[in-house]
Amino acid sequence: EGFMKKILFLVLLVFASGCAAFKQGGVKVKYPNPVSSEMRSEFSLAENEFKAQRYPQAEVGFRNYSQRYPYNALSDLAEYRIGQIKLLRKDYAGATQTFDALIGKTPDPGVASRARVKAGIAQYRLGNYSSALSYFDKTDPAALGENDRIKLGGLALAALDRVKGNSERKGFYDAVLLDSYQNLSESSIQQQYGAEAPSRQAVLGGLKSWAQQPATVGQIDSRFSTYKAKASEPYVAYKLGMSYYKAGDKKLAGKYLARLVGKYPGNPLAKEAQPIFAQLGYKPGKEAKASGKRYKIGVILPLSGKYQVYGANTLKGMECAASVKAPCAGVSNIQIISRDDQGEPALAVKAVEELVKQEKVSAIVGPLSSASSMAAAQRAEELGVVMISLAQREGIPAIGANIFRFSLTxxxxxxxxxxxxxxxxxxxxxxxxxxxxxxxxxxxxxxxxxxxxxxxxxxxxxxxxxxxxxxxxxxxxxxxxxxxxxxxxxxxxxxxxxxxxxxxxxxxxxxxxxxxxxxxxxxxxxxxxxxxxxxxxxxxxxxxxxIYFKNSNSTLVKNFVSEFQAAFGGAPSTLEAMGYDAIRFLGQALAGRKASSASDVREAVASSRGYHGVTGLRSFSWDREAQVEPYMLTVESGAIKETK
Known part of the structure; x- marks a missing residue:
């Protein structure tokens, strides 16, 4: 139990950083010691044993690592793995003790949340439902991967049933589950989680009931004030809007009800809220519209030299996404500022410095090559700017909390x-x-x-x-x-x-x-x-x-291919599609926000869920690697076609 839904080739990306200090969710995380190449090598030996399910050998390796080296980011992951191994062998008391120790010492709130959900699982297995809830209720779902969010929501609801917990707490976990189910079919939910994850219909029914149940502002779970709702947003907005209205806070009532009516006009709750919304004097769609702010996004690609063709093609996709050339109709809140790195790491570093210091960009997309991406990511992290690498090399997000990677792993x-x-x-x-x-x-x-x-x-x-x-x-x-x-x-x-x-x-x-x-x-x-x-x-x-199939039956793909061909005179390949989605994703993630700092932009990228574009990109997981649902293909009658 406790495996991540998506096991990556190098799991040490989760916490590893070459620096002793970095930012996690806007909070500066400081470790007393950096991670050296020797430490990474020794840790990877234990990690390989863990991936091969040789848990006794893995546990010895993780313990040796913790004892041999001074405390660092990988020390946290070693302790986390030891706790997971104890969960697997059903040593629930021992697992709780290990996770408690990790929670008490880690400087990283994300690590603490991931340890809390595991400790909660251990206590639930022991039948200590109130204790399990004490861990679950302090967990930040945004710090978790999809698998752990579903475990959190499902077991918390089950524990609340056992202790007869109030419906307001249930509403929060129903919201977490509905948002976590976005990219899963009903059959896959039941296959992977069984009775410990309620059906989508049951979750939706519980959330609708919660939304329509009157409650004072003080009774609503306080975590909703910072929770980034996705599929659950209309229900959360209705509940909060109506509660603030009854409390006499017209400003906040209008904020939430405008979001509901503007973004979800067809939802029955929007129709219920319409009379009150009209009384408040708000115009429908006011809160749903983008802030109007245009974000400067730096792009680093090989626009000359031997890799020029790859960079030029990728840039065309990005320009299509930013609606630079008609008839491309992408996002309207992104201004692309490009720099040429010629595939050279030194030029990539120089480009980062120019884009951040001179152009004041909000984020950087690129580079393409692994060497340039590693060098650029190091400098971007030092300068505190979000960067989405397009390189295939594993390990780039481990450089720091501002570094993401969009590629098919x-x-x-x-x-x-x-x-x-x-x-x-x-x-x-x-x-x-x-x-x-x-x-x-x-x-x-x-x-x-x-x-x-x-x-x-x-x-x-x-x-x-x-x-x-x-x-x-x-x-x-x-x-x-x-x-x-x-x-x-x-x-x-x-x-x-x-x-x-x-x-x-x-x-x-x-x-x-x-x-x-x-x-x-x-x-x-x-x-x-x-x-x-x-x-x-x-x-x-x-x-x-x-990651992309130009002959897909998807309407989004068909429109993209048609618009791109009309704008640039040729069909888009995978590079153009990835460039397109990288910019379009950023545009949608930043829409409606007033992101003024790197932490704001990072939060926008990290919390965006359920994206659907022309590639398989859906979101970024808690280790900042892209979560991708690739196109499944087959050979049929002498042609490549989509399959399931």
Missing amino acids: PGEQVRAILEAAVKRGKKLLAVLYPNSNYGKVFLSTTQSMASKYGASVRASQGYGSAGNAAAELRQLKFSVSQASAQAPLGFNALFIPDSYSEVLKIAPNLKNAGLDQVQLLGTNAWNDPSIASQSGGLLEGSVFLD
Whole structure:
């Protein structure tokens, strides 16, 4: 119990920072000692044991780390992992003790909230429901990942039922659950959380009942004053608006009811509130409209040099999102100020300094290259400006609390592939991987995540040359002795994490090796038209994914492609789409706000949920990595098409 919903390749991104001080949610977090490269290396050894579910060895490694090194940010994560391991082995009293110690010493309020929810779970398992609630009620949901927010809401509601808690507290946890369910289907909620997470219908019913139940301002859960509601917003706005109206506070009543009537005119509660709203003299939509402020957003891309084409294409997507060139109709509150780094780290650092000191930008998007992103992120954190990196390298958000990353990680890809395979009844996997860092990362990520989704890796085989992989395929075929009617070979799905060009070399050997009947699975590196047109039907029915699919049936994608082509004369690729969504996301996150500081902008980015654009970007998780729901793709009748 207690696994994060999305296990990333390097979980040490959660708290690690090369500096001893950084900002967390606008609060400066100070650790007495920085994290050195030696510390990171030793910590990663224990972390790898944890991901491989070798918990006794992991616990020893985490304890050794805490005892060997002076207190630092990774010391907190080591203690947190030890608490998780105790939860897994059902040592609930011991887990509570570990999390209590962490809560008492950590300088990071986000770490404290994540420890509190785990301590609350431990107490709930012991049947100490009032004690569990004492932890839950002090937890900030904004500091949690989706999985822990759902645990928090579901178990808090169950504990309140046990102790006959008041409905006002239940209203808060119903709101947390409804907002956390935004990107989940009803079946996935029940599959992952069972009876400990009420259905969406039950949560919505509870929230509607709470909203319409009269209450004084003092009776309403005080956490609503700072809670960033999403799907629950119309119910929260109605409740607060009506309560302030009855208290005689017309200003705050108008604020909340204007939000309800302006943003959710079709909601039945908006119609109920309309007469009172009219009495207050407010105009519908007043609070829902953007503040009118335009934000300067710095963009760092390679606009000259050998990577120029990539930077130029990305910038076109950004300009489309900012409505720079007709007929693109994106957001209207963003002004793009670009700088050229030529793919060079030194120039990226210089660009950050110019954008912050001279242009006074509110945030920076980019760079593209990993080296430039690492250098730029270090300087951006020092200068206290939010930066959203577009690089593929893992570890960039660990530089500091102002640094985010928008890219499709191996963890996100493996999660989606495992879900797709299990949905098709293909739970027994083999992995054929290139002997490169890319292939080894996907192998280890799949091995560590498979069991969470009810799958298992039955065999794995590396290869040096895709064109000469026949021997490796035969070796893979005969490496599993356990067979069944559903999997005569011992596995019924074959995952090949390699590029489309290399997969096309492997495909002819699949039939020769007798592997043409297993379900083929791939990464976003498969997404090229030639995977369908040049494979001779050998890859029909295979399943892979990408962060963007230009031929999607999505109305948003169709409109984007049409507007982009009219504006720039060509179809947008993945880079254009990512540039578009990075700017559009920022524009929507900042809309209606009066963000005047880096902490305001960071809060806007971190708290924005349920985004839907042209890529799979949905939000940023508590470790500041993008949460992405990729497009699932297949080869059908010689073409790449969407699948589920």
